[in-house]
Amino acid sequence: MSNSLAGRLDDVAGDAGYHDHPPRMGFFTDTSICIGCKACEVACKEWNQVPEDGISLSGMSYDNSLMLGADTWRHVAFVEKTVPTEPAITGVDQAADGLQWLMASDVCKHCTHAACLDVCPTGSLFRTEFGTVVVQEDICNGCGYCVPACPYGVIDQREDDGRVFKCTLCYDRLSVGEEPACAKACPTDSIQFGELSELRQRAEHRVAELHDKGVDVARLYGQDPDDGVGGDGAFFLLLDDAEVYGLPPDPVVTTRDLPAMWRHVGMAALGLVGAGIAAFIGRPR
Amino acid sequence: MREQPLVPEPEFASYYGRPILKPPVWKQPDVPMYLFLGGLAGASALLAEGAAMSGRPALERVARIGAASGAAFGTVALVHDLGRPERFLNMLRVIKLTSPLSVGSWVLAPFSGLATAALASNLTGRLPVLGRLAGLGAGALGPALATYTAALITNTAVPAWHEAFQEMPWIFAGSGASAAGGLGMLGAPVDQAGPARRLAVIGAALELGGSELAIRRLGMLAEPYREGKPGMLMKTARALTAGSAAVALLGGRSRVLSGLAGAGLLVSSAITRFGIFGAGVASAKDPKYTVVPQRERLRRREAVGAAQG
Ligand code: SF4
Numbered sequence: 001m002s003n004s005l006a007g008r009l010d011d012v013a014g015d016a017g018y019h020d021h022p023p024r025m026g027f028f029t030d031t032s033i034c035i036g037c038k039a040c041e042v043a044c045k046e047w048n049q050v051p052e053d054g055i056s057l058s059g060m061s062y063d064n065s066l067m068l069g070a071d072t073w074r075h076v077a078f079v080e081k082t083v084p085t086e087p088a089i090t091g092v093d094q095a096a097d098g099l100q101w102l103m104a105s106d107v108c109k110h111c112t113h114a115a116c117l118d119v120c121p122t123g124s125l126f127r128t129e130f131g132t133v134v135v136q137e138d139i140c141n142g143c144g145y146c147v148p149a150c151p152y153g154v155i156d157q158r159e160d161d162g163r164v165f166k167c168t169l170c171y172d173r174l175s176v177g178e179e180p181a182c183a184k185a186c187p188t189d190s191i192q193f194g195e196l197s198e199l200r201q202r203a204e205h206r207v208a209e210l211h212d213k214g215v216d217v218a219r220l221y222g223q224d225p226d227d228g229v230g231g232d233g234a235f236f237l238l239l240d241d242a243e244v245y246g247l248p249p250d251p252v253v254t255t256r257d258l259p260a261m262w263r264h265v266g267m268a269a270l271g272l273v274g275a276g277i278a279a280f281i282g283r284p285r
Numbered sequence: 286m287r288e289q290p291l292v293p294e295p296e297f298a299s300y301y302g303r304p305i306l307k308p309p310v311w312k313q314p315d316v317p318m319y320l321f322l323g324g325l326a327g328a329s330a331l332l333a334e335g336a337a338m339s340g341r342p343a344l345e346r347v348a349r350i351g352a353a354s355g356a357a358f359g360t361v362a363l364v365h366d367l368g369r370p371e372r373f374l375n376m377l378r379v380i381k382l383t384s385p386l387s388v389g390s391w392v393l394a395p396f397s398g399l400a401t402a403a404l405a406s407n408l409t410g411r412l413p414v415l416g417r418l419a420g421l422g423a424g425a426l427g428p429a430l431a432t433y434t435a436a437l438i439t440n441t442a443v444p445a446w447h448e449a450f451q452e453m454p455w456i457f458a459g460s461g462a463s464a465a466g467g468l469g470m471l472g473a474p475v476d477q478a479g480p481a482r483r484l485a486v487i488g489a490a491l492e493l494g495g496s497e498l499a500i501r502r503l504g505m506l507a508e509p510y511r512e513g514k515p516g517m518l519m520k521t522a523r524a525l526t527a528g529s530a531a532v533a534l535l536g537g538r539s540r541v542l543s544g545l546a547g548a549g550l551l552v553s554s555a556i557t558r559f560g561i562f563g564a565g566v567a568s569a570k571d572p573k574y575t576v577v578p579q580r581e582r583l584r585r586r587e588a589v590g591a592a593q594g
Pocket of ligand 1: 108109110111113114115116117133149150151152153154155166
């Protein structure tokens with residue numbers, strides 16, 4: 001069980017009780033080079049044998065899988081933006097009719113302080129030696145607490161099955177030294193897998209490079225170890241505000257406030273005892 | 286009802302208007318019912334001990350029934366809500382202070398056992414000493430059972446729940462007390478129901494006061510508690526709680542009025558839980574409640590950062 005609830009935490013696996021452990025592994029998803037091919041979605045489904053999640057058109061550009069969920073562990077978002085028709089000022093590919101696509105492959109963030117893991121009452125959700133967050137399906141009893149706890153709306157319950165499912169960062173593949181299926185399948189290296197510390201450096205360089213090229217809108221999302229979840233194990237380079245991609249702009253792990261919550265619960269419980277006593281002292285009848 | 290000033294809808298960006306959060310998958314009526322039953326059971330156990338100590342056997346009997354049956358039906362509701370009910374014992378595999386559901390399971394399990402034992406002894410007259418000890422144990426755990434559920438729902442990313450974490454335990458404590466008091470008024474003769482009446486009135490005041498404070502403090506996140514079906518439930522519950530408490534205060538010495546007021550308080554306590562539950566779900570489903578407050582938070586942080594250079 002994790003000892004710290006919020007704030008900066010450099011050794012997340014160590015905090016979870018691993019003494020000898022590999023470095024923290026993660027994803028850096030550089031959405032500026034995503035081409036929206038959905039190879040990641042397909043590779044993920046194939047490798048992890050994730051059931052079909054609806055073969056239908058959503059009307060939301062080329063997005064057909066809508067959002068992350070129990071049966072969608074990688075989700076490619078397609079944002080259609082109207083932009084001025086002058087030659088590319090952004091350095092990003094533009095269609096001639098003034099339409100720009102923002103494409104981004106979303107995934108579980110493998111938070112440093114993972115609310116899903118904190119609130120899990122059975123210990124089914126656990127921290128791996130790689131610092132990732134995984135559900136043990138043989139223990140999950142389908143209480144569903146992790147679902148509204150996740151500040152990113154990632155994890156969800158499979159209705160016919162009752163249990164919850166999400167990205168495991170291909171725990172099985174990592175254990176044998178393989179990279180996750182989505183990263184392997186990504187043809188443009190938009191999804192990069194590696195040691196988190198190394199990925200963070202690489203991402204800083206990439207943003208600086210884009211800024212130099214005049215792509216001022218480039219920004220990192222989830223890389224800051226001082227943010228509300230202590231930084232994401234899977235972070236992103238975005239070309240617009242987070243909410244445009246369906247991501248929360250300033251997520252905070254709910255358990256950061258849990259000590260205060262327990263304090264208020266304790267006071268209210270004592271208050272209830274007081275009310276009980278007051279009810280019996282008052283007048284005799 | 287006060288007139289609400291018309292605020293223009295805030296502008297915010299989203300991904301095709303889709304929710305960012307996953308709304309709770311907890312089922313209705315199971316979970317709101319559990320919130321109600323936990324409050325009723327916990328506060329009833331307390332009332333039962335007071336009744337036993339002050340020599341009010343009829344009130345004690347009713348309260349013991351409320352404690353034991355509330356816990357039993359609550360457990361059924363909780364287990365029924367699980368995606369894999371046959372694995373409900375996995376709740377007791379570990380104890381995790383970071384999970385209110387884990388802590389709550391460890392409160393509910395012994396509470397149920399003790400409250401049931403106390404009731405059995407009370408009904409049969411057997412093992413009176415052990416029965417009273419069991420009752421004392423249930424009475425000690427009762428306040429925790431009635432209030433931990435506030436941490437259960439506020440320890441989520443659900444905006445209308447999470448941001449109300451200061452008031453929610455008081456609202457739940459009050460709602461539990463008014464339900465337990467209400468049951469006592471309904472089931473015990475008026476000459477023994479005095480403490481039930483007072484507990485109910487104090488509880489109603491706590492519940493109404495706590496809700497009012499929360500609604501004032503929450504700003505935009507108070508909307509889900511005012512609008513739509515949850516808003517209607519909250520409004521109904523408020524009126525019924527206030528009305529029943531007034532009847533209890535003024536006419537509580539009439540058997541008929543006491544019973545009516547008690548029933549009203551029981552029902553309004555349940556409606557409150559459904560209203561709060563629904564408001565949370567609504568706030569998770571609308572990206573507005575995720576994006577706007579978070580943007581505002583970022584903006585303020587940046588302003589502070591800029592001011593500090
Ligand atoms: S993004 Fe959600 S599901 Fe993934 S680790 Fe964080 S809290 Fe858990």
